[in-house]
Amino acid sequence: MRGSWRPCRSTSPRSAPTAPRFDNRRWAGFEPRPGDIFVCTPPKCGTTWTQAIVASLLWPDGKAPGRS
Template identity: 60%
Template sequence: MLERAPVREFRSWYCDSRRWDGYAPRPGDVVIATPPKVGTTWTQQIVNLLIFQSAEPRPVSMLSPWIDNRFKGPVGPVLETIEAQTHRRFLKSHLPLDGLPIYDEVRYIHVARGGRDACMSYLNHINGYTALAWAGLDAAGMDEPQIGRPLPRPRKPRGSSFITGWRAGGQRPVLDVAVVL
């Protein structure tokens, strides 16, 4: 039974909370709802091991679909995959909890990570995007009237502000201390 409808709607280059409108919960479903780069896949793998009670390798991305992912195609096939699953289902989301429907019979797992660490991990992640990945995300943004623009690119490579500032000083620092992020 629906305990709480989503409080807010979220739409970005990556996610669209409206895609959860077609989700039909089952008792025991698990929703792993975490921000990007804080341990989502790691948590999915732990839940996979607990559900199947086996260390046999399984494709977590197929077993634990990402419903709110908007850049890999329409939601219909994702919902069909979820509906066809006969095991205890565990689903992925990068939405905040107030963007998800909350059901009595569904369990929710949220993972947190230090903000600076998560941001640096995310920056490292997007710096590895291929031209094809950027094109897909750009298209998702352009197709969404509320966004209407390509995904912004990182301004500088990781760590460049720190290194530039260090070099601009022109002198060796008083303390031999370096911050490693």
């Protein structure tokens, strides 16, 4: 149908993911430190791009700690 709009993905709830990368129990003992920054994106949704944006905001001169 020309000119109509349809979502490209279903927005209905799905079952809980079971893949190890989605298992948040591994973070149960994690203690964040002051100044920690979390970049949280779903898989295949621009994680590397988002990390690059955060890094450029934190270190506009491109000199991140630990990099020469």
